[in-house]
Amino acid sequence: MGIPARPESMVGLVDEQTLARIAAEPGVPLDWRPGSDTDVATLVGSRFGEQVVRRSVDPLLGGVYSGLSDSIGVRAALPTLAAALDRGASSLSAAVAQALPEPSPGPVFGGLRDGYGVLLDALTERAAATVLRADASGLSRSPDGKGWWIDPLGRVDGVVLAVPAPSLAALLSEVAPAASAAAARIPLASSVVVALALPDGTPLPQNSGILVATGEAVRAKAFTLSSRKWPHLAERGGALVRASFGRFGDADIVDAPDAELVAAARADLETVTGLRVDPVDAVVQRWHGGLPQYGPGHLDRVQVIEEAIGALPGLAVAGALLHGVGVPACVAAATTAATTVAEQMAR
Numbered sequence: 001m002g003i004p005a006r007p008e009s010m011v012g013l014v015d016e017q018t019l020a021r022i023a024a025e026p027g028v029p030l031d032w033r034p035g036s037d038t039d040v041a042t043l044v045g046s047r048f049g050e051q052v053v054r055r056s057v058d059p060l061l062g063g064v065y066s067g068l069s070d071s072i073g074v075r076a077a078l079p080t081l082a083a084a085l086d087r088g089a090s091s092l093s094a095a096v097a098q099a100l101p102e103p104s105p106g107p108v109f110g111g112l113r114d115g116y117g118v119l120l121d122a123l124t125e126r127a128a129a130t131v132l133r134a135d136a137s138g139l140s141r142s143p144d145g146k147g148w149w150i151d152p153l154g155r156v157d158g159v160v161l162a163v164p165a166p167s168l169a170a171l172l173s174e175v176a177p178a179a180s181a182a183a184a185r186i187p188l189a190s191s192v193v194v195a196l197a198l199p200d201g202t203p204l205p206q207n208s209g210i211l212v213a214t215g216e217a218v219r220a221k222a223f224t225l226s227s228r229k230w231p232h233l234a235e236r237g238g239a240l241v242r243a244s245f246g247r248f249g250d251a252d253i254v255d256a257p258d259a260e261l262v263a264a265a266r267a268d269l270e271t272v273t274g275l276r277v278d279p280v281d282a283v284v285q286r287w288h289g290g291l292p293q294y295g296p297g298h299l300d301r302v303q304v305i306e307e308a309i310g311a312l313p314g315l316a317v318a319g320a321l322l323h324g325v326g327v328p329a330c331v332a333a334a335t336t337a338a339t340t341v342a343e344q345m346a347r
């Protein structure tokens with residue numbers, strides 16, 4: 001997540017003074033209380049300085065959590081780093097070195113050629129599931145005491161709540177007030193993505209994307225050079241780019257008019273790549289409250305939710321608010337939740 005283990009990885013990104021500070025960091029005594037938590041900016045800034053935070057850590061964390069490192073907690077967002085610190089790493093450099101995963105021979109990115117809808121359709125078909133679409137407005141014990149009652153659907157044997165934190169807080173208010181209160185303390189970040197189709201032959205840089213440092217004079221926080229990143233998109237012809245805007249605490253831009261967002265995407269793309277091109281098409285997609293913000297103490301809130309729900313057979317929670325916002329983490333949480341409820345229902 002952009003925190004260096006050695007100064008070499010920051011050459012060209014930060015100044016000489018910061019490089020010297022990174023090199024000297026292993027010799028500076030580290031004050032970390034096992035089990036404690038802090039925001040990532042405070043930890044990294046105190047060891048390596050502000051440039052590492054704003055030019056390296058913010059862009060990478062922002063790409064995942066849609067927030068700056070000031071509002072993201074070490075323990076929930078960087079669990080392997082927190083574990084290395086808890087084990088007594090002598091410096092942040094040493095903790096980062098311990099936390100780094102083994103290099104993997106596989107591709108860096110993975111996706112589904114035709115989007116997630118394909119997967120959901122296949123899962124629905126394989127499970128022979130009946131899909132009912134409704135906004136759940138209430139959750140209570142069923143009158144027979146053996147199941148659950150969901151408004152407006154009615155009685156069910158088991159429930160997996162895979163909804164964003166505010167909806168979870170509302171649905172749990174009657175059956176698990178402590179969990180409801182904990183969920184209500186998980187804030188959400190909003191963002192907006194502007195997809196641009198540029199003319200065939202547009203010479204996009206040979207990168208998968210571009211991350212923008214905090215404080216730069218552009219409004220976009222990142223660009224995905226989609227037709228470079230995904231070969232199957234390149235096959236469609238044209239040059240595809242996605243510009244992302246908005247983050248936790250700075251979400252006004254999310255509700256800017258489409259035309260303003262498309263103009264900002266074009267202008268910022270020109271600033272960072274030098275490309276001045278008219279898109280042949282543009283699509284704006286807003287993600288209001290799309291990502292939970294893992295602030296310091298987030299895992300304490302998750303623990304309250306999981307302990308309260310664990311005492312209620314036939315009810316489970318899944319989703320990005322628990323143990324990771326990435327799709328693989330959400331799939332893992334959902335698998336655990338569904339397995340638990342199925343086992344409880346079978347008893």
Ligand SMILES: Cc1cc2nc3c(=O)[nH]c(=O)nc-3n(C[C@H](O)[C@H](O)[C@H](O)COP(=O)(O)OP(=O)(O)OC[C@H]3O[C@@H](n4cnc5c(N)ncnc54)[C@H](O)[C@@H]3O)c2cc1C
Nearest residue numbers: 134135136162163164167287290319320325326327328330
């Ligand atoms: C712009 C953006 C880009 C991302 N890119 C990536 C990426 O490249 N790779 C990656 O791994 N992850 C990515 N993520 C993160 C990942 O997509 C999400 O964290 C994940 O999809 C969240 O899944 P979820 O099931 O928890 O929540 P959601 O997908 O938000 O689903 C929650 C569902 O609950 C429904 N709901 C809410 N309230 C109720 C109610 N009362 N009753 C019934 N239904 C309700 C909502 O309609 C919604 O369908 C990205 C996220 C965003 C916003």
